[in-house]
Amino acid sequence: MEALKLTRALKSNTALQTVTQKHGHVRLANYANKSWRINLDRRESGPAMIVASLDGPSTSTRYLQQKQADLFIRPLTQFHMDQNPNKDEEMVVAKLRLVAAAAADRAEMHGVLAEQRDGWNKLLLASVTNITLAALILQALPNHDSNNVVVTLLYGFSTALMCGVNKIQPSQLAEEQRMAARLFRQLNTDIHTNLALPPHLRQDKCAESFLAKAYKAVLALDEAYPLPLFPGMLDKFPKIVRPTVWWPQHEQYHQTQNRRPHTDNNTTINGWSAEVEEELRGISETLKTGDIAEYVGLSRKVLGANSILAIAGPLLTGIAGALNLNGAMLSMSMVAGVLGVVGNTLSHAGQVGMVFEMYRNCAGFYHLLDSSISDTLSEADPEERENGELFHWRLALQLGRDPHSPLADSASKFAGKLF
Numbered sequence: 026m027e028a029l030k031l032t033r034a035l036k037s038n039t040a041l042q043t044v045t046q047k048h049g050h051v052r053l054a055n056y057a058n059k060s061w062r063i064n065l066d067r068r069e070s071g072p073a074m075i076v077a078s079l080d081g082p083s084t085s086t087r088y089l090q091q092k093q094a095d096l097f098i099r100p101l102t103q104f105h106m107d108q109n110p111n112k113d114e115e116m117v118v119a120k121l122r123l124v125a126a127a128a129a130d131r132a133e134m135h136g137v138l139a140e141q142r143d144g145w146n147k148l149l150l151a152s153v154t155n156i157t158l159a160a161l162i163l164q165a166l167p168n169h170d171s172n173n174v175v176v177t178l179l180y181g182f183s184t185a186l187m188c189g190v191n192k193i194q195p196s197q198l199a200e201e202q203r204m205a206a207r208l209f210r211q212l213n214t215d216i217h218t219n220l221a222l223p224p225h226l227r228q229d230k231c232a233e234s235f236l237a238k239a240y241k242a243v244l245a246l247d248e249a250y251p252l253p254l255f256p257g258m259l260d261k262f263p264k265i266v267r268p269t270v271w272w273p274q275h276e277q278y279h280q281t282q283n284r285r286p287h288t289d290n291n292t293t294i295n296g297w298s299a300e301v302e303e304e305l306r307g308i309s310e311t312l313k314t315g316d317i318a319e320y321v322g323l324s325r326k327v328l329g330a331n332s333i334l335a336i337a338g339p340l341l342t343g344i345a346g347a348l349n350l351n352g353a354m355l356s357m358s359m360v361a362g363v364l365g366v367v368g369n370t371l372s373h374a375g376q377v378g379m380v381f382e383m384y385r386n387c388a389g390f391y392h393l394l395d396s397s398i399s400d401t402l403s404e405a406d407p408e409e410r411e412n413g414e415l416f417h418w419r420l421a422l423q424l425g426r427d428p429h430s431p432l433a434d435s436a437s438k439f440a441g442k443l444f
Contacts, residue, residue: 132209139202146195180346197378205250269389296413320388334372341365
């Protein structure tokens with residue numbers, strides 16, 4: 026968006042603060058013994074403009090633009106960034122735009138890798154299946170004794186290929202990259218959204234602090250979802266299943282979370298009251314005991330099933346190759362080969378690794394909401410927090426709930442309704 030701003034005609038700090046703090050509403054400011062009317066003009070097409078005009082029904086914007094030579098175009102995001110612009114604050118905006126550009130670039134890279142690794146899954150699955158089926162067909166031929174060496178080699182190659190595929194889990198690799206691409210796009214959007222908001226409505230009112238969190242978020246995503254396959258690939262069969270963490274850990278989160286409310290029951294400060302805080306504490310507890318625990322449990326079950334399939338497929342094809350050397354056990358060899366290819370198909374055509382990663386990311390999503398609540402409530406001064414009403418709306422939308430309804434639901438053991 027672009028904004029039309031007076032720079033010389035409106036030198037008064039009061040006037041500038043009026044525009045920033047009362048955005049979207051008509052307000053009056055005095056300059057040169059005249060009353061100026063300031064409001065945000067939102068158009069159906071084209072950019073919104075901050076319009077200043079002499080107070081009075083007969084004064085038009087066109088007359089003001091003709092008479093004043095000190096009007097110029099300036100980005101609205103930068104206008105909201107600072108009431109008294111200086112080089113330091115403009116540098117913060119420039120750095121934030123660099124972080125947003127880096128996030129957009131990484132989103133594109135991860136998106137390309139997601140398509141590539143999904144292609145790997147399809148190609149490797151087809152290759153293993155065809156090789157094993159070729160071995161089974163050769164075994165079924167009347168003169169199978171002359172093909173024993175070829176069949177054994179085919180089973181051996183199929184077993185080695187299965188081991189490699191099960192180690193890297195291509196469907197899980199693709200899901201990791203898809204998730205990373207989505208999160209980098211979300212970060213890019215969050216940066217532009219926060220820049221467009223006036224300071225008192227942002228999640229972080231300090232521009233330098235927001236910049237630090239933004240670039241740390243990029244680094245945390247790089248660590249959570251690495252681009253290279255080797256080295257740095259995430260463990261596909263972890264011994265301990267935890268929710269995925271893709272955000273930087275803040276010191277506030279490690280502070281005591283069970284504090285007493287910072288506001289009176291009858292007082293609302295910046296959208297915060299004791300009732301709102303207690304509701305959020307209840308949601309946080311429900312997230313821990315309900316949503317996060319549920320998806321961590323599902324992740325463990327899927328991981329266990331995938332581990333069995335990852336071992337069974339190569340083991341069965343290896344046994345088939347060994348039994349093929351003994352002509353008397355040809356039938357058992359063929360049965361083992363069929364079972365091996367079935368197990369491999371269930372694992373990779375069913376994308377069990379992707380399902381495990383999806384469940385773990387779902388647990389991470391609810392863990393992020395819980396961390397967001399804890400970080401916000403750990404801030405002692407309600408004025409320094411994000412606006413309580415906006416925080417409630419954002420949390421409700423992320424949970425898939427109606428923002429106009431209470432978030433706490435005693436009848437349900439889960440906080441989220443989105444998934």
